[in-house]
Amino acid sequence: MTPVTIALWIVNILLxxxxxxxxxxxxxxxxxxxxxxxxxxADSSDAAVKTIGALELLGxxxxxxxxxxxxxxxxxxxxxxxxxxxxxxxxxxxxxxSEPVTTExxxxxxxxxxxx
Numbered sequence: 001m002t003p004v005t006i007a008l009w010i011v012n013i014l015l016x017x018x019x020x021x022x023x024x025x026x027x028x029x030x031x032x033x034x035x036x037x038x039x040x041x042a043d044s045s046d047a048a049v050k051t052i053g054a055l056e057l058l059g060x061x062x063x064x065x066x067x068x069x070x071x072x073x074x075x076x077x078x079x080x081x082x083x084x085x086x087x088x089x090x091x092x093x094x095x096x097x098s099e100p101v102t103t104e105x106x107x108x109x110x111x112x113x114x115x116x
Contacts, residue, residue: 011114012063012076018107019060019083026053040093052086059083063114080115084108 001009026034031049035042041049062079066072087108094101 008114009067011110012067012080015080015083015107015110015114016060016063019056019063023053023056023058023060026050027057028053039099040097043097055082055086059086077115080111084111084115087111 026049031041031044031046034049059079059082062075062082064076066075066079087104090104091101091108094104
């Protein structure tokens with residue numbers, strides 16, 4: 001494996017772990033419980049929070065599975081772009097609420113880098 005391929009795997013694995021954790025939390029915890037630590041969920045519907053969680057879970061799987069199996073590896077950069085889009089939405093939501101956007105911005109940039 002080349003150094004670039006190794007770097008891609010490291011970035012994708014770390015990114016996938018972050019999105020697996022966040023996606024599972026959004027998809028499986030009640031919105032009311034999330035509202036204690038994530039104020040934006042109080043202003044969102046249950047369906048919206050669960051949809052975001054599902055998108056994050058699917059994106060995390062899409063970062064790893066296609067490359068690992070060699071089946072449709074084009075899906076990996078598509079998943080990375082999808083996760084970047086989710087993070088752009090998060091940035092917009094947090095900015096509208098006058099909350100910090102640093103974490104979301106970093107994740108969006110890493111997802112774009114993974115797609116490239």
